[in-house]
Amino acid sequence: MFDSADSYQDIFNQRADAYHQAMLNWPDAREQEFNAILQGLVITAGTRMLDVPAGGGYLASYLPHNVQLHHLETSELFARLFDQHCHSGSRHPLSLCSLDHLPQADNSTDIALSLAGLHHTQNKQPLFDEIYRCLRPGGILVLADAHAESATARFLDGWVNTHNSMGHHGWYFDQQTTEQLRSSGFNDIHAACRDYHWHFDSALQAGEYCRLMFGIDRAEASDVSAALARELGFDRLADGRIGLRWQLNFITAHKPAG
Structure with missing residues (x-):
C-alpha cells in the first residue's frame, strides 16, 4: 500500500521501482510513443538535448549515441535506478533538480523533450519558463502527455x-497549457492528439x-487487462501482437530565433 502523494517527486519516490520494472520487462512496449515525440526533429551528432523529467532514462535508447543528452529528474529513487540499471557510466548524465530550477546554462540547449510526466505537476509555468531560458534562440520544445478530455486521462483518473492505494489525479494538457507556453515566450506552438x-x-x-x-495494487493483472479492454481497447497488429x-x-x- 502506498502513502498519499500529489507531486511527481513524492509519487515516484514511492513507486518508481515498479514503473522501472515494467520498462525492464517490456522495454519496447512503448516504442511507438518514444518515436512519436521524436518525429520530425532534426537530430544530428552533437545535438544538445534535455529530457525532463527523465524517469529511468528510457528515451536515450531511441536517440543516436553521439547526441549530448542530459537527463533531468526530481525523484531520488528514479535517479538511483538510472545509475543501477540503465545508464551506469553512460555518456548521457542524469542530474537531480527541481523543475523550477534546471541546472542548464542560458541558451545552451537545442531540443528539450518531456514525455508523459507533466500531468503529475499542477503548475507547469515555472518549468516552461526554465526550459525557455535554457533553449538557444530557435530551439524547440516537444511535450507529450494526456489531454484533459481524452480516454487516457479518464482511465488514469478513473479506474x-x-x-x-495512492490514488491517481493528473493535471492534464488543455488550452491553458498552450497559454502558459506563450506566456513563457514560446511561439509557433502546435498541439495535436495522436x-x-x-x-x-x-x-x-x-x-x-x-x-x-501505474502502481495498481488493488487488482490482479487479469483485472487490469479486462479494464484496459473495456476502457481503451485492443487491436491485433500486423505482426500478430496485441496493441493497446x-x-x-x-x-x-x-x-x-531572434
Whole structure:
C-alpha cells in the first residue's frame, strides 16, 4: 500500500521501482510513443538535448549515441535506478533538480523533450519558463502527455485512481497549457492528439505491464487487462501482437530565433 502523494517527486519516490520494472520487462512496449515525440526533429551528432523529467532514462535508447543528452529528474529513487540499471557510466548524465530550477546554462540547449510526466505537476509555468531560458534562440520544445478530455486521462483518473492505494489525479494538457507556453515566450506552438499503440504479446501481458507502470495494487493483472479492454481497447497488429490503444497530446513550441 502506498502513502498519499500529489507531486511527481513524492509519487515516484514511492513507486518508481515498479514503473522501472515494467520498462525492464517490456522495454519496447512503448516504442511507438518514444518515436512519436521524436518525429520530425532534426537530430544530428552533437545535438544538445534535455529530457525532463527523465524517469529511468528510457528515451536515450531511441536517440543516436553521439547526441549530448542530459537527463533531468526530481525523484531520488528514479535517479538511483538510472545509475543501477540503465545508464551506469553512460555518456548521457542524469542530474537531480527541481523543475523550477534546471541546472542548464542560458541558451545552451537545442531540443528539450518531456514525455508523459507533466500531468503529475499542477503548475507547469515555472518549468516552461526554465526550459525557455535554457533553449538557444530557435530551439524547440516537444511535450507529450494526456489531454484533459481524452480516454487516457479518464482511465488514469478513473479506474487507475480506484485501484491504486495512492490514488491517481493528473493535471492534464488543455488550452491553458498552450497559454502558459506563450506566456513563457514560446511561439509557433502546435498541439495535436495522436493515437498509437503500446504493443504486447497478449492482453494479459498488457495488464501485467500497466499494473506495474501505474502502481495498481488493488487488482490482479487479469483485472487490469479486462479494464484496459473495456476502457481503451485492443487491436491485433500486423505482426500478430496485441496493441493497446493509447493517445497523448503532443505540443511543439519554438523559442524565437531572434
